[in-house]
Amino acid sequence: MSDVFGAIRAACARVADRARDVAIDAQRLDALVLRLAADPAPPPALDPAHHALADPAHTTAYVITLDAINFGSGWFPVLAKRPGLSGYQSIATALKEQFEREGPWDAAALRDLDAGSVARVLGQAAGGTATELMQLFARALNDLGALLARRHAGSFAALVAAARWSAAALVGILCEMPFYRDVAHYAGADVPFYKRAQITAADLHTAFRGEGPGRFDDLDSLTIFADNLVPHVLRREGVLRYTPELAGRIDREELIEAGSAEEVEIRACALHGVERCVAALRRRGLAATAWQLDQWLWNRGQLPEMKAHPRHRTRTVYY
Secondary structure, X not given: OOOHHHHHHHHHHHHHHHOOOEEEOHHHHHHHHHXXXXXXXXXXXXXXXXXXXXXXXXXXXXXXXXXXXXXXXHHHHHOOOOOOOOHHHHHHHHHHHHHHHHOOOOHHHHHHOOXXXXXXXXXXXXXXXXXXXXXXXXXXXHHHHHHHHHHOOOOHHHHHHOOXXXXXXXXXXXXXXXXXXXXXXXXXXXXXXXXXXXXXXXXXXXXXXXXXXXXXOOHHHOOOOOOOHHHHHHHHOOOEEEOHHHHHHHHOOOEOOOOOHHHXXXXXXXXXXXXXXXXXXXXXXXXOOHHHHHHHHHHHOXXXXXXXXXXXXXXXXXX
């Protein structure tokens, strides 16, 4: 994992070069760079209204537990959401309330969770339309409990300390769990993304303002967290162009198969497009990192004009 971020960038550049259904519009990308230069990304922050931010042990456990189930966007249309909140915010808030009521789950509790108990915590009906997602959440939390017990004496803090201030090392640690092994295949080659492993490092950094459990000396090497929202924003901005066939499927809200060529191209071209934005901003003498631009784009994705249009939906454990 020593050069994991370089491997992600190189693989996504290759996909962007070969892509058939997704393209990067250079003119619209240049226009986005001008906007980014005039309106820099704000400092990332975790909203305390939706996240459990308390003492270091509590916060570390919360961030790692939340990111263990920070996926399922393909099921969000059928997820029971809280009024005015997105799928992610609904899950984050329900987990925050669980932590405030009973404290963090320890390794043994995580290993014992089942789909029914996860559904109750997250406010989902037993046997409802999101049952498959609750089953996957339970497996993810079981895996986390097993990893904590097996390798880190049941301690969230020990898991983070084992990375020795390296986001790349944290990615390697988290990828011992199957649902973090976010590697696609395209044209006979592997295409790693490691979205949730990367965002765990970023969330810890943000929660602790770069101190203690949030210190990662290679943080600025992170890529974007390739999911379905950042590509959607880039599409609405005209930076990503889809073939009529792919655009029509997304606009009709058809599921895009996980690991399909189209899905890999969407994620990879979004990632490579942001890398080109970062390079252009740096040529202008501006400090820019991919993970900070991800925050800017994610915030854009919360705007009503962005939410008014369908984004691609894929049922996957990776985002």
